[in-house]
Amino acid sequence: MPEAPSPMNGIIVPDGRPAEVVAFERSVIAYFLDAADLLGVPKSLAVIYGICFASSDPLSPSEIRARVDLSAGSLSQGLRFLTGLGAIIEVSVPGERAARYAPDVELRKLLIHYLERRVEAQLDAGQVHLKSMKANLPxxxxxxxxxxxxxxxxxxxxxxxxxxLMPLLKGALKLS
Amino acid sequence: MPEAPSPMNGIIVPDGRPAEVVAFERSVIAYFLDAADLLGVPKSLAVIYGICFASSDPLSPSEIRARVDLSAGSLSQGLRFLTGLGAIIEVSVPGERAARYAPDVELRKLLIHYLERRVEAQLDAGQVHLKSMKANLPxxxxxxxxxxxxxxxxxxxxxxxxxxLMPLLKGALKLS
DNA sequence: GCGCGATTTCAAATGAAATTGAAAAAATCT
DNA sequence: AGATTTTTTCAATTTCATTTGAAATCGCGC
Structure with missing residues (x-):
């Protein structure tokens, strides 16, 4: 019995957290990994977001790093990217040195961002190509x-x- | 004046086709390249499909190869893949040796295929992960x-x- | 102000995926 | 049937995005 009993009297895994908590986190990460794969987003981003999502309180970079095997560099880059995206937000706890990160649970923001950046961009470019096709049609x-x-x-x-369809989709997302 | 005049008295480009025809083909290819990028599909597939799409009659592999710089291997693999997908169809012209390929212009089939193979698969996997999350929730x-x-x-x-949303989408696609 | 751990930066390494090229196979023509 | 050209197969290569790791920077306690 190397550790104090967990609040839930469950099994304690090597990293000192209850097995259930870890299992929960794993499922969340797996979920976002699949989603990321569908959207063509790097795995590390899915993992980082998943860890934040699975934690009830904001995590510091070193806490995140304690939960996955990921280089400090990747983590730093990933946090910056996700913050820029609005997927996670920096929470500065008053008497604390490092910034902490919490998920922005407003998933619709992410979806809207994706639609605008990727889909609308393609639609615009496609428009131009269509014009050229029509101009050169026999x-x-x-x-x-x-x-x-x-x-x-x-x-x-x-x-x-x-x-x-785009405005309709975006409209629907805004209401949800 | 190295070549006979084109039927449209336009400029003749090095490969012997009228400039307009080539410009048309280029626009089509560019369109599908962008779309492929959005969907995470290899470029060579977009190029092959674009060339077929831009030709009023079915093309043999060697004709396709004459239109883009692409190794014979890539082309062969690409044709097989696109045929399997249903994006292009083999047309066997009676008194002719090689198979020819024409686009299947039923784009909805491609979209439905994409939805089923990629999106639905992710939704199903996600369902499993969600179950596990719920089971391990504190x-x-x-x-x-x-x-x-x-x-x-x-x-x-x-x-x-x-x-x-999926059944609705698929239903809408089937009507179009 | 100095030192130390934590974070960021960025060039280089890695790895996954697409493309090539050479050899095998198939198909046609003579 | 043999020769020649076209197509297919598949291992090796190339390409390119992601990830890493070492050095620089930052932030705080001493």
Whole structure:
């Protein structure tokens, strides 16, 4: 019996935290790892965010580092990135030296950010390419010209629909 | 004057095709390159699909290769992948040796495939992680426990909403 | 002000994923 | 059937984003 009993009389794992707490954290991290994979975001970001999310109180960088194997450099970069994103917020506890980090649980902000930065950017660029396609489309009446025109039209239709969807999506997110 | 005049009396570029045709193709490829980047798909796939999309008639592998600088290996692999995806279809012209490829312009099929393979898979995995989170959530009444419970609840809420959205999306795609 | 641990910075290492190239296989033409 | 060209396969290479680690910087206690 190397440790004091946990408040929940559960098993104590090597790092001194109750097994349940660790299991909880692992699930949270796994969740965000999967999500990050879908969105093409680096793993370290998912891990850092997950750790913050799974902790009821704000964590200092060294506390975070105690929970995962991650270089100090990665952590620092990751915290900066996530802070810039608005995914986590710096909490400065009065009588304390280092900054601490807590998740911003407003997930919609993250989603809106993603939509704007990635999806809308692609839609805008695509618009330009579509213009150029239309400008260079063959003007003839032959079936070959027609095929290409109809393809571009179809693409353009999809593009328009996607574009129209964005404000709706963002609106829905803002209400939630 | 090294070449015969084009049917459109336009400029003839080095590869013997009218400048407009080449410009059109370039725009199409650029469009799909951007889209591929958004979806995390390799560039070569976007290029191959773009070339097929920009051609009014089905192209043989060697014709495709004449239009971009791409190793024969990449092209072969890319064609196989895109065919498996249903993004392009093999067209076997009767009195002709090699298979030719045409785009499947039913873009919704691609979108549905993407939704099912990537998004739904993540939603299912996430469901499992959420279960585990809930099972390991602290049961106490303290504010710390409450914070975590509310976070998981919020996450769960988003998850449920996303999940509910999928059938709607797929339904909408099927009608289009 | 000095020293020490914690954090940040950034160039270099790593690793995952895409691309190539050479050899094998298939298909066509003579 | 043999020769030639096209296509496929797959190991090796290249590429590129992420991660690391060492040095610089910061912040606080002594």
């Amino acid at each position: 003007k003839g009446l032959g079936s070959k010209s027609k095929i290409l025109r109809s393809r571009v039209e179809s693409l353009s239709g999809w593009h328009g629909k996607s574009r129209a | 049961k106490g009444l303290g504010s710390k426990s409450k914070i975590l419970r509310s976070r998981v609840e919020s996450l769960s809420g988003w998850h449920g909403k996303s999940r509910a």
